[in-house]
Amino acid sequence: MGPEQPVAPGPNQAVELIPDDVYWRAILTYCAWGDLQAVLDEHIHHLAIAEGDSGPLDDDTLLELAQLVRSTLALRPSTYSAFDPHRPSKRIPFTSRFALRYGTARQADEAARLPEVRAAFNSPFWPWVLATTSVGQEGIDFHWWCHSIVHWNTPPNPVDFEQREGRVNRYGGLAIRRNLSHRHRAEILRSTTVSPWDRAYELGLDERQNLGELAPHWVYPGPAMIHRTVLPYPLSTDGARYRRLKDDLALYRLTFGQPRQEDLLEILKSRGVQHDEARAEELRLRLAPPHRLPSVQA
Numbered sequence: 001m002g003p004e005q006p007v008a009p010g011p012n013q014a015v016e017l018i019p020d021d022v023y024w025r026a027i028l029t030y031c032a033w034g035d036l037q038a039v040l041d042e043h044i045h046h047l048a049i050a051e052g053d054s055g056p057l058d059d060d061t062l063l064e065l066a067q068l069v070r071s072t073l074a075l076r077p078s079t080y081s082a083f084d085p086h087r088p089s090k091r092i093p094f095t096s097r098f099a100l101r102y103g104t105a106r107q108a109d110e111a112a113r114l115p116e117v118r119a120a121f122n123s124p125f126w127p128w129v130l131a132t133t134s135v136g137q138e139g140i141d142f143h144w145w146c147h148s149i150v151h152w153n154t155p156p157n158p159v160d161f162e163q164r165e166g167r168v169n170r171y172g173g174l175a176i177r178r179n180l181s182h183r184h185r186a187e188i189l190r191s192t193t194v195s196p197w198d199r200a201y202e203l204g205l206d207e208r209q210n211l212g213e214l215a216p217h218w219v220y221p222g223p224a225m226i227h228r229t230v231l232p233y234p235l236s237t238d239g240a241r242y243r244r245l246k247d248d249l250a251l252y253r254l255t256f257g258q259p260r261q262e263d264l265l266e267i268l269k270s271r272g273v274q275h276d277e278a279r280a281e282e283l284r285l286r287l288a289p290p291h292r293l294p295s296v297q298a
Contacts, residue, residue, distance in 0.1 A: 143173035158252035179222025
């Protein structure tokens with residue numbers, strides 16, 4: 001999974017881009033170029049919701065949230081050791097800031113670092129790519145700053161497929177916020193409310209008449225989408241498996257009443273439904289209210 005998020009300011013980049021300025025002024029200029037204030041506002045908005053603070057934030061709450069942001073930036077490297085085949089009695093020491101055996105912690109230090117690494121990925125700062133086994137496909141949310149997912153292998157069934165993509169396709173995800181800001185940017189900037197994102201979701205209610213109550217927190221139209229990349233092995237059966245999986249996925253979603261329209265139309269066309277009007281009429285979902293029967297007087 002890899003988020004498309006603003007580049008966090010770093011001393012090296014600032015000094016290289018602004019070599020003639022003093023160090024601290026170059027850092028501030030670089031932060032202004034990257035609109036760091038807006039990035040932090042957006043991140044604080046998510047942290048406040050996660051902590052259950054939906055109203056105006058007092059000084060103590062803001063200080064607590066600031067400490068949470070600081071902890072993601074101050075993540076320290078951890079020391080690991082690897083087996084040395086040439087000297088079995090010795091270990092090869094090395095350090096890593098983010099890599100760890102996620103979900104299979106064998107040491108107390110690794111267990112303590114699990115939430116720290118997850119919080120760091122759920123921020124606009126390092127790390128920007130998360131590689132995980134199937135351990136990370138359930139029960140963990142990565143949607144705050146990520147809307148891209150790469151399937152290293154083809155999932156065996158639509159349930160696993162939905163579980164994986166559900167990590168980044170969630171309530172108030174990055175793609176949703178980008179679409180809201182794309183359509184309502186001017187109105188949001190003119191707003192005098194404390195949180196610009198509260199105003200953004202208020203403006204997003206304009207799509208409820210078209211999309212229902214899932215808008216705007218779950219779905220909202222715009223150029224930003226969930227990016228899916230599948231990497232089938234060359235000269236393997238993965239290509240055919242993926243095509244079958246897409247068919248199964250469309251039917252799986254249909255059972256929950258939330259099909260992805262493009263996939264559903266594709267599977268129906270592949271089975272010749274568009275040439276069979278009677279069959280198409282049989283499969284049609286009718287959401288209109290039933291006709292009112294004439295009243296009968298006794």
